[in-house]
Amino acid sequence: MTMREHHSLAIIGAGLGGLTLARILQNHGVDAVIFERDASRDVRSQGGSLDMHVEAGQRALKDAGLEAQFRRIARPEGQGLRIVDKAGTPYWNEIGALDAFDRPEVDRGALRDLLIDSLEPGRLRWGNTLTHIEPAERGHRLHFGSGKSITAGVVIGADGAWSRVRPLLTPATPLYTGISFIEIGIPDAESNHPEVARMVGHGSFMALCDDKGLLAQCNGDGRIRVYVALRMPENGLEASGIPFERPADARQALLAYFTDWAPELTALIHACDDSFMARPINMLPIGLTWEGQPTTTLIGDAAHLMSPFAGAGANLAMWDAAELASELLATPRPSQAIRAYEAKLFTRAKEAAEESARNLELCISPNGAERLAKQMAIYGAAQ
Ligand SMILES: Cc1cc2nc3c(=O)[nH]c(=O)nc-3n(C[C@H](O)[C@H](O)[C@H](O)COP(=O)(O)OP(=O)(O)OC[C@H]3O[C@@H](n4cnc5c(N)ncnc54)[C@H](O)[C@@H]3O)c2cc1C
Structure with a gap:
């Protein structure tokens, strides 16, 4: 007779949220296993750099016992921020202090690797795409694309964003924000384009004007990652006809959106290599809640997808993980833990989603640089 596979707790998805949760529960001996769609850690590029906030991402890493390891891969100098308009006129210039650790940057891939490497063998099951879930005698039966199924309490x-667990709790699905990003990048910018590297600096650089933006950030490997932000209707990128499969033409098509922008800014597009990635920006309804279920909940983007304009998504995912773990560890009754976790989750997520929506509207506006600089001054005064 074959043993049926059963776990006390199954986590679907090995993003920063799922990995943090698994790591904390593992440290307390809980039978928690992650099922991840990707076949291995390297199948997809993990994107750019994230800043880890003290009360959110950094707190979660502390709970996970990974604070010292995190400090070794973090880049405090990446905390700088420059904001300019389309003429290159500066509105904000903040240099990242090497000794400050309130919002250090870290490459997402390095952070994800740190969390993956902190898990015991067998905790993370690659190549398992959840297709659907049904009630079972011992909780839930989870079905995967391979035909395999397991049960979990x-x-x-x-x-x-496109969670397969969410439908158990709410019919809500992501909505398009009206903004699309085209991700481009400049490899080894210091050597290949020193003037561009100097302009961007070690932190974040944002050129905002005329309902558009060029958002650049220096990553740990020397690549400058640039998000070209454009306001356009849903599916506007397909309709735009930008020929992403022909990089030289795609570059020219992007430049056509910025004909009256200063040459030092459009150099970010001129200098980019041949990798283009279209990223329509979606969000879940602000203030989304659901009726609690005793043995299921959501963390991270599955619960509160929002635009990146509050720089909060990854931080919230890890914060959710830390709070849910702490509630689960405090009581043998998952229903009680989930209720306590969700009560705080809904408030936290609503505040961040409102901020993200506000920031999107002010950044991608006719005078985005001026408005964001004013907002930064308000943030600074509030600290
Ligand atoms: C352009 C951009 C810039 C950003 N910048 C920042 C920033 O500076 N700071 C910040 O805090 N946040 C930022 N974010 C947001 C941040 O990336 C996300 O909020 C964060 O990654 C969410 O983590 P997560 O673990 O919830 O989900 P994800 O990272 O999306 O992970 C979900 C995982 O689930 C897996 N999965 C999906 N479906 C299935 C399935 N059916 N079965 C099994 N596995 C499945 C996926 O393969 C994936 O590994 C940015 C986002 C974007 C788009």
Whole structure:
């Protein structure tokens, strides 16, 4: 007779949220396993750099026992921020202090690797795409694309924007924000384009004007990652006809959106290599809540996808993980833990989603640089 596979707790998705949750629960001996769609850690590029906030991402890393390791891969100098308009006129210039650790940057891939490497063998099951879940005698039966199924007492959806766990709790699905990003990049910028590297600096650089933006950030490997932000209707990128499969033409098509921008700014597009990635920016309804279920909940983007304009998504995912873990560890009754976790989650997520929506509107506006600089001054005064 073959043993049926059962776990006390199954986490769907090995993003920063799911990995943090698994790591903390592992440290307390909980039978928690992650099922991840990707076949291995390297199948997808993990994107750019994130800043880890003290009360959110950094707090979660502390709970996970990974604070010292995190400090070794973090880049405090990346905390700088420059904001300019389309003429290159500066509105904000903040240099990242090497000794400050309130919001250090870290490459997402390095952070994800740190969390993956902190898990015991067998905790993370690659190549398992959840297709659907049904009630079972011992909680839930989870079905995967391979045809395999397992049972789990508690299921946590950490499976991002298009979560397959979310429908158990709410019919809500992501909505388009009206903004699309085209991600481009400049490899080894210091050597290949020193003037561009100097302009961007070690932190974040934002050129904002005329309902558009060029958002650049220096990553740990020397690549400058640039998000070209454009306001356009849903599916506007397909309709735009930008020929992403022909990089030289795609570059020219992007430049056509910025004909009256200063040459030092459009150099960010001229200098980019041949990798283009279209990223329509979506969000879940602000203030989304659901009726609690005793053995299922969501963390991270699955619960509160929002635009990146509050720089909060990854931080919230890790914060959710730390809070849910602490509630689960405090009581043998998952229903009680989930109720306590969700009460705080809904408030936290609503505040961040409102901020993200506000920031999107002010950044991608006719005078985005001026408005964001004013907002930064208000943030600074509030600290
Ligand atoms: C352009 C951009 C810039 C950003 N910048 C920042 C920033 O500076 N700071 C910040 O805090 N946040 C930022 N964010 C937001 C941040 O990236 C996300 O909020 C964060 O990654 C969410 O983590 P997560 O673990 O909830 O989900 P994800 O990272 O999306 O992970 C979900 C995982 O679930 C897996 N999965 C999905 N479906 C299934 C399935 N059916 N079965 C099994 N596995 C599945 C996926 O493969 C994935 O590994 C940015 C986002 C974007 C788009």
